[in-house]
Amino acid sequence: MTRTHKSVILAKRPKDNIIPGETFKLVSDNPTPSASDLKDGEVLFETNYLSIDPAMRGWLNDTRSYIPPVKIGEIMRSGAIGTVKASKSSKFPVGSYATATAGWTEYKILKDTELQRVVVPKGGRLTDGLSVLGMTGLTAYFGIIDVGKVKAGDFVVVSGAAGATGSVVGQIAKLKGATVLGIAGSSDKVRWLKEELGFDDALNYKDKDFAKKFRAATKHLIDVYFDNVGGEILDMALSRAKPHARFVMCGGISQYNTSNPQGPKNYLMIVSMRIRMEGFIVFDYAKEYPRALKDLAQWLSEGKIKRKETIIKGGLDQAENALRDLYNGVNTGKLLVEVKPAEEQ
Ligand code: NDP
Structure with a gap:
């Protein structure tokens, strides 16, 4: 049979x-x-x-x-x-x-x-x-290191922070000496980011007073914004960008399930703050995967990246x-x- x-x-x-x-x-x-x-x-x-x-x-x-x-x-x-x-x-x-x-x-x-x-x-x-040693880990690695050019002292904000990509982005940024704020969709996720992954701060975008908390948490303004979600959170990040901020455009999940996706309303901040907003696709880095996988595997085995x-x-x-x-x-x-x-x- x-x-x-x-x-x-x-x-x-x-x-x-x-x-x-x-x-x-x-x-x-x-x-x-x-x-x-x-x-x-x-x-x-x-x-x-x-x-x-x-x-x-x-x-x-x-x-x-x-x-x-x-x-x-x-x-x-x-x-x-x-x-x-x-x-x-x-x-x-x-x-x-x-x-x-x-x-x-x-x-x-x-x-x-x-x-x-x-x-x-x-x-x-x-x-x-x-995950960490697959596409999402590689996306996090090339996005925050090669596109975001993260460095010690940067203030990094990452949306979709408790997801596969965002959680690794934040941890790599910490390893590079940045201060990291993560944005995620539940109090449990916020707790995980702060208590287990070592993010400096994290906010739940579903909280009623999220906009107020976001303004307070970004009072020193943003050096690198790693965008996984687009939509209103991207607009808020634009409003808090430092001059010459780097915006890493990884994805925009809030706009995927509609035939009418919306771009940022605050886009003139790109001009006034001279923001460099750059999209990327992880496959562009295929030749460099071995370098990234070596680092990611080492960080994983040393417990420096948790997942x-x-x-x-x-x-x-x-x-x-x-x-x-x-x-x-x-x-x-x-x-x-x-x-x-x-x-x-
Ligand atoms: P995740 O593991 O981050 O899962 C997606 C998460 O997005 C969900 O858990 C949810 O968490 C959050 N989310 C869903 N809807 C919304 C919304 N409307 N607003 C805000 N957050 C939302 O997925 P990945 O790590 O695989 O992907 C993350 C992003 O990276 C995506 O945009 C994806 O398209 C992109 N990507 C880009 C690549 C590239 O080469 N450029 C390669 C791989 C991924 P919550 O509870 O926080 O809402």
């Missing part, structure tokens, strides 16, 4: 929010490949964990971007960490772990050139390959819910879906 496995495809592009039962479709009867289906240089990848990323909403839009949109009927694109179950590659023997853009599927045949080996550093765990994961169990069926919940702030640290738990090496 043919074995089957699940995958999730894009069924219809959403206009604004992802619509349950309409945007994605779960397909349960894909025939599962076996070792005899592999060509030279290929492996059979079994998904253990999926990376759930805010950018995924953008990949559903048929617009010009840094990456082509996911096509209708195609498996939803996603980073994943998985186990090599069958192999015709000398680089990835059976049982080895790897990351790949495998998508929302339980199994996939991949070329070995599409896989990155996962090396768990001392003090690390397998899933770090999708959390929010892991949603229940398999591939939970991927869509997890993505919708990401925009409601369900996660502290990296959001992952467990498709099949892996035994760590």
